[in-house]
Amino acid sequence: KKMKKRDTKRDGGSKGLTSAAVIPKENDQVYLALKFKLREERKEVVLWKKPFSTAYHSTIESFLLLWSFVLWLWKKRLYVGLLSGIAFALTYVFYTTEDPALQWVAFKIREGSYWCILGILSSVGLGTGLHTFILFLGPFIAHYTLHAYSCGTLELWDQLVSIKKSTWTDVVCPSVPEGGWVEPVTVFAIMGQVRFMFMTWGLGTAIGELPPYFVARAARLSEDDPDDEDLEEFQASLNDSSTTWLAHAKRGIHALVNKAGFWGIFFCAAIPNPLFDLAGITCGHFLIPFMTFFTATAFGKAVFKVHMQVLAVVTLLSKPVFNSILENINTIPVLGGFLSNSLRDMRDSTEAKFLGEEVENEEVNVLAILMAGVVISMIAFFLVSIINQLAQHHIKRNHSKQLTEYKKKN
Secondary structure, eight states: OHHHHHHHHHTTTOOSSOOTTTSOOOOOHHHHHHHHHHHHHHHTOSTTTOHHHHHHHHHHHHHHHHHHHHHHHHHTHHHHHHHHHHHHHHHHHHHHOOOHHHHHHHHHHHHHHHHHHHHHHHHOSSSOOOOHIIIIIHHHHHHHHHHHHHHTOSOOTTTOOTTOGGGTTOOOOOOOOTTOOSSOOOHHHHHHHHHHHHHHHHHHHHHTTHHHHHHHHHHHHOOSOOOOHHHHHHHHHHTOOOOSHHHHHHHHHHHHHHHHTHHHHHHHHHSOOTTHHHHHHHHHHTTOOHHHHHHHHHIIIIIIIHHHHHHHHHHHTSHHHHHHHHHHHHTSTTTHHHHHHHHHHHHHHHHHHHTTOOOTTOOOOHHHHHHHHHHHHHHHHHHHHHHHHHHHHHHHHHHHHHHHHHHHHO
């Protein structure tokens, strides 16, 4: 109730979607022109236009952020010291204990933290995350699936360790016991074996979606001008009446999240949605409770969406399914034969490499080279985007000082 009263008082009792806290109404056109000019100057500082300036500003910003983190640790030294002591004690106990149960708990903590961090890297930032499903989680599941089908068993955990990539290939099939293996190798059985890894990864992707939510929420609750391009773009999209597909998609996400609440957020998180950052900004802007946003996001990403992704990977690695797909591709005119043969060769060579087998007289596969190029491009784009954002953030510090001095003088 207090929150509603405060918002009503701030917005003058208006029930519209605009918020003065996000984009303050400036009467001074000179100030707005100056802010726009400085923003356009920042956008020009990128590696492919100004490499030396970008490298310089990104380096300075990295040191400033590191120094700010050190000062924050010193300010919170009592809590940091207490938590560090507890963490050290637990680490000592887990790594020196001979109790199998405690050793298992320690390993699961390491494993869960590893995949959760990779999940955060996959979604953190506004559309510039490193997609660790393609680079890490997908290959691990592919290794385990191919080894399971090759060996005819799921009992591989004593050799194949998810957080040690060196163990993904060097797997020796265990001896078949008398009477054969009890549990058959099926798609759902494999998913059950790797569920902990991909669900912690999915939880990490949900955590990575929190920054846009908190930024928009802080801007809504603050009377200050955040001078944030993403928030201003969001505010403009609320009143955008254009008929483009992107405008329709943005308005649809705003309406779905604002009206459907939990299930609207869940739907946006459960499907492949490059505009999900807008859902996070929308939830923060309309002050949707944190637990509602996070639980819906985690449920959609870590429970529903990631299960569909893993199901697709494991199913496609089944030879009967893959061969039936190739037969359908082969019916495509002109390119069907080339695509099906390239995919078959790529699968055979990939399967041999994943199983640790030597590939003799391997032919150059154009499709495999293209896929490798895509992966390298993704990593390069992620690194370049980080450098550009650091450089622009450092320049923004100086521009904010200029805007503050102008406001004081006028």
